[in-house]
Amino acid sequence: MPAEVIMPALGMAQETGKVLRWLKEDGAQVAKGEPLLEVETDKVTVEIEAPADGTLAGLAVPEGADVPVGSVIALVLADGEQFTELPKSVPVVATEIPATITNAAMPGAPAPNPRRGLASPKARRLAKARGVDVAAVAGSGPGGAVLAADVERAETSPALAAGSVWHLMAERMTRAWQEVPQFALARDVDARRLQHRDEGISVTDLLVEACARALARHRRLTASWRDGGLVAGEGVNVGVAVATADALVVPVIHDADRLTLVEISARRRELAGAARTGTLRPENVQGGTFTISNLGMYGVDAFQAIVNPPQAAILAVGRIVERPVAVDGAIAARPVLTLTLSFDHRVVDGARGAEFLDTLASLVETGEGT
Numbered sequence: 001m002p003a004e005v006i007m008p009a010l011g012m013a014q015e016t017g018k019v020l021r022w023l024k025e026d027g028a029q030v031a032k033g034e035p036l037l038e039v040e041t042d043k044v045t046v047e048i049e050a051p052a053d054g055t056l057a058g059l060a061v062p063e064g065a066d067v068p069v070g071s072v073i074a075l076v077l078a079d080g081e082q083f084t085e086l087p088k089s090v091p092v093v094a095t096e097i098p099a100t101i102t103n104a105a106m107p108g109a110p111a112p113n114p115r116r117g118l119a120s121p122k123a124r125r126l127a128k129a130r131g132v133d134v135a136a137v138a139g140s141g142p143g144g145a146v147l148a149a150d151v152e153r154a155e156t157s158p159a160l161a162a163g164s165v166w167h168l169m170a171e172r173m174t175r176a177w178q179e180v181p182q183f184a185l186a187r188d189v190d191a192r193r194l195q196h197r198d199e200g201i202s203v204t205d206l207l208v209e210a211c212a213r214a215l216a217r218h219r220r221l222t223a224s225w226r227d228g229g230l231v232a233g234e235g236v237n238v239g240v241a242v243a244t245a246d247a248l249v250v251p252v253i254h255d256a257d258r259l260t261l262v263e264i265s266a267r268r269r270e271l272a273g274a275a276r277t278g279t280l281r282p283e284n285v286q287g288g289t290f291t292i293s294n295l296g297m298y299g300v301d302a303f304q305a306i307v308n309p310p311q312a313a314i315l316a317v318g319r320i321v322e323r324p325v326a327v328d329g330a331i332a333a334r335p336v337l338t339l340t341l342s343f344d345h346r347v348v349d350g351a352r353g354a355e356f357l358d359t360l361a362s363l364v365e366t367g368e369g370t
Contacts, residue, residue, distance in 0.1 A: 002081055003052035005036060005074040007067045008282045016066045017041050019073070026059045030076060037073075039282075046282050052076045057083035064135075123148045169247050176309050181345040184304045185353050190365045191320045191337040204240060204294050205265040207317060210363040212236050212256035212264075215290055217369060218356040222289035224310035225346040231310075239288035239308070240268055242275040249275040250308065252288040296320065302338040312347035313356075316340040337364070 007017045020038040024030055035047040036056065050056070054076040061073045072086050123146045127137070139146035194203050215222055215236045222233030236257040239250040251271035256264060274280045290312075293305045296319035305316040318338040325334045339360065343353045359369040 002075040002077050004072045007069050007071045009069040016068050018066050019061045024056050028056045030056050054078045058086050123151050126151045180307050182307050184342045185357050186340040188336050188338050189361045191335040201265050208238050208264050209261050214360040216257040221313045223347050233289040237287045237289045239291040241293040242272050251275050251284045304340050307342050307344050312344040314342050
């Protein structure tokens, strides 16, 4: 039976994925685990691998198309199998309509998709070869068509670097802010324990460990609100926001509560490196139940992060600074860190959020939770 190549869900709230580029042609021999295509979501761009050995057939989605998750977009045929049709139709949401300057001007020609401008064949080939999103390029040809020279000029444009990934992320965060009733709690904690750490262990590593242990005691925070009700979270899976050249990516450390600090540190470094080089795999960004966003390295004292649906909470971390504090009736200088937790109020109320924050603060300061 043919193996199906399916548009994956890289997040529980994801509805579609965009086929950026097919890496193999129809009829190509592929091996299980070999990259077949690149897919883009609001979170990340990843490679989708072949589910089995065989012949790739039935490529149903053109490059640039947005496809609902779960759609079958191709098949891998075993020896002796023949392609007839895909198991089900592919409901493409928005596709790029190939157009040249010539056929676009013909009477009765289909109107180009408003999300995609006209482009010459040479410009499309050049954009594809150089990894440039032709839809983001300002065209200088007839009717605003994109020419090869436009692609060459735009390749170095800072605005183009953000690409459509940033646009999708912005749309999703806007929906989150509008649709999720959010509130935040903040607390200053003594950061001396974070400063006295083993070589190779970062502040973020220690915070992932502390959050994982706190989440294991307060599992309500790993739940989500879906279809009008609470849904229990599957594991303590801590996402760590990583800034890349194109967007903000959140790779996930799965089952963080079962890992040692050394294992957490190694996994975080591995994922952060993959995020920055664009080599994350789909499973690296799936299944997160909590997120940490640390901007302390940029000199930020404190900030409020936006909850990342369907997760119920996100921790915003500022920098460690020396502040005067009262110690046994006297004033002393202590390293202080501000932790700000944002919550989905449909899942977590103020009391539950405060209890979690109290446990987290205790773990950060002493290594023991309350």
